[in-house]
Amino acid sequence: TLYLAADRAPEWFSERSHGHFFYTPTRRGVGRDIHTTLDGLLANASSEDAEALRAKLEPWVRHYLSSTTYEISIPALKDPTLAPAGRTGLILSVLFSYKLCEAAERGGWYQDLKRFAEDCMIDALDATIYPGLRGMVLDRFSSSPLSIARTVGSSEGAITGWGFLGPVMPAVHRMQQVARSTRTELPDVVQAGQWAYSPSGVPIAILTGKLAADRVMRELARGAVAARRPHFSTGRAAGT
Numbered sequence: 001t002l003y004l005a006a007d008r009a010p011e012w013f014s015e016r017s018h019g020h021f022f023y024t025p026t027r028r029g030v031g032r033d034i035h036t037t038l039d040g041l042l043a044n045a046s047s048e049d050a051e052a053l054r055a056k057l058e059p060w061v062r063h064y065l066s067s068t069t070y071e072i073s074i075p076a077l078k079d080p081t082l083a084p085a086g087r088t089g090l091i092l093s094v095l096f097s098y099k100l101c102e103a104a105e106r107g108g109w110y111q112d113l114k115r116f117a118e119d120c121m122i123d124a125l126d127a128t129i130y131p132g133l134r135g136m137v138l139d140r141f142s143s144s145p146l147s148i149a150r151t152v153g154s155s156e157g158a159i160t161g162w163g164f165l166g167p168v169m170p171a172v173h174r175m176q177q178v179a180r181s182t183r184t185e186l187p188d189v190v191q192a193g194q195w196a197y198s199p200s201g202v203p204i205a206i207l208t209g210k211l212a213a214d215r216v217m218r219e220l221a222r223g224a225v226a227a228r229r230p231h232f233s234t235g236r237a238a239g240t
Helices: 010-014 034-042 050-067 098-107 110-126 145-152 175-182 202-228
Strands: 002-006 020-023 070-073 088-093 137-142
Touching: 002 110, 010 088, 034 050, 034 098, 050 098, 050 110, 070 110, 098 110, 098 145, 110 137, 175 202
Parallel strands: none
Antiparallel strands: 002 088, 002 137, 020 070, 070 088
């Protein structure tokens, strides 16, 4: 994730994009073999000369970051008070390899990798959706999977609690069914939190908390109505 402070008003960005969207700079994408190629480059990383490995990995990083999908957030387009007048903050996120970061740290060029990746990300968007972006940058910093792992202790800097390739997803994972994520097998008990829905995370914790509270309020209201009408059976009042 790359955080940018840009010397340009939010209106300039609103003419070119929304406040939160996914964007791929090129229609050809990263290519089918992008991950197997990286695995091959890293196969002997622990024994290979650091500079030789770096020379092979940097072209891969540039190609990947010029072609992969970005999740772009511009908070000031939703709330203008989140940036000073005439300036804009951007949050640019991509999926990235923990093992590549680990190899770079072992070789002594991890900070260089972070800076190089930042440059590649800026160049990719400067050449496409945000022409001139590089000249607008006032400040920047980034977090890699290694940064995330060190900060929150997640496995290899993961941002969700499980992989997406398993045969069974351990939680509700269809957007149309998100309201069901608060249900449990226990009578009168609802659930909320980052594990209630997939993909997990802080936004899901907030969303499911709201959905769970709404469900409790509806159940309490039903119970109150039933209590006022003796000819109805008394409904269970949901609790947290």
